[in-house]
Amino acid sequence: MSSQATEASHIDDAVYEDLVQWDRIARSQEPAGDRALSDEVAGLLFYEARLLDARSYRKWLELFTEDLVYWVPGSRACTDPRSESAIVFDDRRHLLDRIGLIETGFLTTQSPSSQTCRAISNVEAQTLPDGSIAVHSVCIIWEYRRGKTNRFVGRQTHQLVRDGHGLRIRRRLLRLIDCDEPQGNITFIL
Amino acid sequence: MTSKTVVLRRAAPKGGGKYDGLVRPDGRIHRRLFTDPQIFEEEMSKIFGATWVFLAHEGELPKPNDFKTTTLGRRPVIVTRGSNGDLHALLNRCTHRGSLVCIEHQGNAKQFQCPFHHWTFGNNGELLGLPYPKGQGPNFDRKANGLGKLPRLESYRGYIFGSLNPEVEPLVEWLGPARAILDWSIDKEKIGSGGVTVVKGTHHTVNGNWKLQYENVSDGYHAAFLHRSMVEMTKQRHGPGRGLEHWRAGDRSPMYDQYLGRGHKFMDQRPSNPSPWQSARPVPGREAFSTALIGRLGEAGAADQLELSARAYINLTLYPNLFIMGHGQYAVYEPVAVDCTNIKFYTVIPDSLPEEVKRLRVRFVEDFNTMGLPDDNEALERIQESLTTIPEMEWLNYERGLATEKVGEDGVITGSAMEETSQRRTYSHWQTLMNREVRLQVA
Numbered sequence: 352m353s354s355q356a357t358e359a360s361h362i363d364d365a366v367y368e369d370l371v372q373w374d375r376i377a378r379s380q381e382p383a384g385d386r387a388l389s390d391e392v393a394g395l396l397f398y399e400a401r402l403l404d405a406r407s408y409r410k411w412l413e414l415f416t417e418d419l420v421y422w423v424p425g426s427r428a429c430t431d432p433r434s435e436s437a438i439v440f441d442d443r444r445h446l447l448d449r450i451g452l453i454e455t456g457f458l459t460t461q462s463p464s465s466q467t468c469r470a471i472s473n474v475e476a477q478t479l480p481d482g483s484i485a486v487h488s489v490c491i492i493w494e495y496r497r498g499k500t501n502r503f504v505g506r507q508t509h510q511l512v513r514d515g516h517g518l519r520i521r522r523r524l525l526r527l528i529d530c531d532e533p534q535g536n537i538t539f540i541l
Numbered sequence: 542m543t544s545k546t547v548v549l550r551r552a553a554p555k556g557g558g559k560y561d562g563l564v565r566p567d568g569r570i571h572r573r574l575f576t577d578p579q580i581f582e583e584e585m586s587k588i589f590g591a592t593w594v595f596l597a598h599e600g601e602l603p604k605p606n607d608f609k610t611t612t613l614g615r616r617p618v619i620v621t622r623g624s625n626g627d628l629h630a631l632l633n634r635c636t637h638r639g640s641l642v643c644i645e646h647q648g649n650a651k652q653f654q655c656p657f658h659h660w661t662f663g664n665n666g667e668l669l670g671l672p673y674p675k676g677q678g679p680n681f682d683r684k685a686n687g688l689g690k691l692p693r694l695e696s697y698r699g700y701i702f703g704s705l706n707p708e709v710e711p712l713v714e715w716l717g718p719a720r721a722i723l724d725w726s727i728d729k730e731k732i733g734s735g736g737v738t739v740v741k742g743t744h745h746t747v748n749g750n751w752k753l754q755y756e757n758v759s760d761g762y763h764a765a766f767l768h769r770s771m772v773e774m775t776k777q778r779h780g781p782g783r784g785l786e787h788w789r790a791g792d793r794s795p796m797y798d799q800y801l802g803r804g805h806k807f808m809d810q811r812p813s814n815p816s817p818w819q820s821a822r823p824v825p826g827r828e829a830f831s832t833a834l835i836g837r838l839g840e841a842g843a844a845d846q847l848e849l850s851a852r853a854y855i856n857l858t859l860y861p862n863l864f865i866m867g868h869g870q871y872a873v874y875e876p877v878a879v880d881c882t883n884i885k886f887y888t889v890i891p892d893s894l895p896e897e898v899k900r901l902r903v904r905f906v907e908d909f910n911t912m913g914l915p916d917d918n919e920a921l922e923r924i925q926e927s928l929t930t931i932p933e934m935e936w937l938n939y940e941r942g943l944a945t946e947k948v949g950e951d952g953v954i955t956g957s958a959m960e961e962t963s964q965r966r967t968y969s970h971w972q973t974l975m976n977r978e979v980r981l982q983v984a
Contacts, residue, residue: 441825448822
């Protein structure tokens with residue numbers, strides 16, 4: 352309870368407007384081929400993937416800024432998170448709830464937990480006018496749990512910012528190719 | 542009121558029916574209801590065909606020529622609003638050689654053209670044209686070759702239902718006592734002169750029979766246990782009195798559950814949640830949008846509006862496929878196979894709702910559905926798995942509340958939210974419907 356004040360949601364219309372812009376960047380068809388920058392930031396994305404595969408969620412969260420948004424839209428057509436519900440739409444507080452749920456040890460959908468292995472590829476980065484970095488990549492996740500193997504495939508666009516700790520993730524927008532379809536158990540973090 | 546009594550009387554097993562042995566008066570339900578593909582096929586006609594089935598909400602097709610594709614059981618259906626505003630429910634199958642004529646989820650179209658030979662149909666189903674029509678012969682009847690239509694289609698305050706049974710009772714009769722609860726929920730939103738739009742909620746697919754989904758939202762017994770992770774996490778992180786904590790009162794809870802007849806059920810959580818807004822878990826944007834609304838309308842003015850942002854704590858289920866949570870939230874159960882069901886949540890957004898409340902409403906849908914609903918789906922998949930694989934254990938136990946079950950004067954059965962009475966009664970209704978011979982007809 353003591354952490355409630357510091358965890359207050361930062362989501363307001365300004366953040367939503369910013370996410371509409373971010374969706375536009377994610378859909379950009381312009382070249383984004385800063386190779387040196389792409390190589391530099393790919394390391395962070397690979398590290399993020401490794402932490403998620405290890406379900407090391409607290410450590411993963413350290414990669415993000417305080418004002419993070421983790422958004423997995425529920426349709427191809429959605430260009431604004433205000434317009435419909437998403438597969439996931441989390442600020443830091445909601446993400447900590449999601450992680451907290453797993454950490455109780457009573458979450459039936461993650462006992463046993465999902466074993467994942469993800470490939471991040473086609474990394475293309477570019478510096479934006481505000482100094483932040485947009486990184487486009489392909490995310491392919493194979494997930495195994497209780498006798499079944501599932502796949503989740505999508506394109507993602509990270510916004511990275513440099514602060515005192517180096518590169519941090521501020522936005523992660525992941526659009527699954529089949530996001531319009533009904534989804535199964537997504538109680539691990541994609 | 543007599544119609545309710547009739548339904549309950551019909552629900553008592555009479556003997557001699559094909560399905561009498563599968564639903565027992567002692568509250569035992571046979572596993573085959575959930576595992577037998579033949580039974581599933583028959584349900585697609587006798588239940589998802591012969592009764593009223595929810596198809597769409599008018600807010601999904603607000604403008605002339607809007608359409609949405611959906612299903613009636615497994616049958617692909619296009620619900621359209623014609624250019625004059627009339628609603629139509631068309632079977633999505635070319636009358637020539639049978640191809641689906643529309644594969645979009647939704648859109649706006651005056652015509653549907655079959656991709657195979659370009660037969661073209663109006664959005665009222667009428668056959669408008671075909672290439673080289675002479676080849677069909679001199680007796681070709683264009684009128685008789687329109688798209689198949691459901692013979693019955695009715696909307697109740699925006700909720701559109703259809704049936705392939707020309708003799709199905711009028712929709713308001715079928716709603717029965719459920720009507721007043723639905724009215725309460727809609728009236729509470731004070732929908733103004735503007736229209737409503739319906740936006741996508743979360744959509745899920747579960748490897749379990751559709752009836753497991755339908756019964757589950759009236760099962761108060763599981764809430765504190767199956768959702769223990771959510772209850773404990775919420776208490777630890779956000780303090781007491783939020784989320785599902787009210788279920789911990791168990792037998793002492795003032796919440797109640799009702800069987801309304803015709804398979805409809807009502808689980809009322811309002812007695813334990815006088816303020817849905819106060820007891821809701823915090824969602825993204827809670828602070829900014831509530832502060833903005835209070836700034837605009839004042840504390841008192843904003844309070845009523847904020848209550849509308851979270852679900853209304855009414856679990857109203859209309860047999861066989863609609864689950865209404867109130868405050869615009871509803872879900873549709875879509876049977877895919879005997880062991881697979883899609884659950885599609887939608888949110889009705891009245892134009893007159895404050896923008897701040899609209900913002901919060903879409904986030905509240907995600908909150909439970911991505912953190913609590915997966916527990917339910919996991920449990921139902923485990924049920925499906927064992928029922929399918931252990932034929933030697935035939936019976937499921939739905940006896941909670943049987944000893945104290947009492948039919949009220951209005952035909953409604955009211956019991957504790959911890960009982961299984963409404964679920965059990967739904968299976969008696971299932972038996973009645975399945976024992977009945979029906980004649981379905983395409984208009």
